[in-house]
Amino acid sequence: MKSLMRLFLSEPNLAEPLYRQVVAKARSPHWYVEGQVPDTKEGRFAVLATLLALTDLRLERGGDESRKTSVALAECFVHDMDSQLRQEGVGDPVMGKRVGSLVGALGGRVGAWRRAIEGEESWEAVAGRSLYREQVPSPASLAHSLDELKHYWRGLEGRGDEALIGGVLP
Template sequence: MRLSFLSRLFGRGEDDVALALYDSVVAQARLPHWYETGGVPDTIDGRFDMIAAVLSLVLLRLERDPSAATASARLTERFVSDMDGQLRESGVGDIGVGKHIGKMMGMLGGRLGAYRDGLAARALGSALERNLYRAGPPAPAALAHTEDALFAFDARLAALPTPTILAGDIA
């Protein structure tokens, strides 16, 4: 505990790095083009789905670098912490939070697999329809925009060195 306190006092600890990267993930997921041109519902569920999509791509990029395993775990912990706070803020009680978090983690895990497969096949459309447009099929132009933008984001992440990503410089 003392070492953790000192690392926070004198330098950026792992939690600070995870927070900076998570804040960047959320900022990317809240860009207006996802909701305006991409047709992602600007609702609590839609925002969760968009954060999960961007977070998935970042986690998939980090898994390609074994040295980023700890940072990836911390980033996931930040996601859980944020979702916990959001649930509590929206009125979910202590008993229900754990159940909701478990469901969200299962959803994130499913998205990681779906987006991993979609990126490999260069076809994210069906994964996006299932995971991002849960309310119903999007307009073809909206789906194409989101798919293209996520492929472009993935390409940017692939071109960035891991330390740059960990610093939160993913824009």
């Protein structure tokens, strides 16, 4: 009976508080006003995926629990994207492909931001692709977003694993 109950009761994802906080950061109006990221589904996804990529990179640099949270954070993202697509009426036959595409877009950002953090590529170039698909509206908008992303990264680096896992973001 116990194993049958496990089929119907899912354990809460340990990264849910962190995921909710990253989503809240991605909804900050400054990204879309001063940063001039298009306030569209694609633009909002770009900001969320960018912040998640940076958060994931910080989690990868932490201890065992932090690295476990990195996996759990990806699971939160997949669950959220699945839910969002279902709300938009996307059906099961194409759901896997659409979610897979979004996960791939996140993975591409993780790789690009890893190169930026390691100094192999400029932050400006990565931000231009990650947030604007290289269609940067103005130098001022890129400068704003770049400052915010650097501030976010420095804040992530300054957070202890436990605080970060608990959703305490810069």
